[in-house]
Amino acid sequence: MHARQKFQRKKSWVPFVPFMVVMTFLAVLLLVHHMERRRETLAQSQELLDKGMELMKEGDAEQALSYFQRVVSVKPKDETAWHHLALAWEAMGRWDKALRCQEKIIQLSPDQALGWVDKAWNLESTGRLDEALECYEEAIRVDPDSVLAWCAKANLVRRLGREEDAFASYAHASDLDPKEMAAWYGMGEILEGRKEWKRALDCYERVIWLQPREAEGWAGRGRMLFQLGRTEEARAALEKAQDLGCRDASKLLQALYPSEE
DSSP: OHHHHHHHHHHHTTTHHHHHHHHHHHHHHHHHHHHHHHHHHHHHHHHHHHHHHHHHHTTOHHHHHHHHHHHHHHOTTOHHHHHHHHHHHHHTTOHHHHHHHHHHHHHHOTTSHHHHHHHHHHHHHTTOHHHHHHHHHHHHHHOTTOHHHHHHHHHHHHHTTOHHHHHHHHHHHHHHOTTOHHHHHHHHHHHHHTTOHHHHHHHHHHHHHHOTTOHHHHHHHHHHHHHTTOHHHHHHHHHHHHHTTOHHHHHHHHHHSOOOO
């Protein structure tokens, strides 16, 4: 009797086996379909993002804006898309809307420097300097190795007249990344202001070494060579800067090397 009952219980599962197989098969199909749709969405989102970035390079922020908005509508956690959306709003002078995008980035990743630096730049551009400095400091707190944050902070504290702090921040950025051109140029300008011509020259020459077609680096080199009495080298450097599009170099050449009448 016991054996028969056991057989009957086992037999009762038999009709359900095909049903379970079918359901499993359907679940797998749905998963595969979902993954394919997700891949398509990601690919389309990247295309939209790339198109928006291309339009920004062309100076068409209004058109780029629509592409970035479409990306964040399907990928609301895409920090890169929010970043570019903020840039588009800023290019259109809508700092308030850009700020909302930057705060969204911070909300998504409060421990990343990008959102804090973006927000700080917005605040700095609209004259809220103390708040901007707080954001740069927070960016450095959450990511002490962010070269971007150190350079941005240096630019602001220099603007506030704190050149010692600015120089220290530029120097720290150059220690983190010896190829950070902005840090070397910033140190060069500060040293030039102190009339430390040779040290400033070294900084400007590092800029040129990093980017041989950087006009401002050549202009800085020309100014320092002139101060050091190396006038012919200075003229050649300033002419190079002028050829690369530096207007200040053109004015300086006229002032330092007036044409003979």
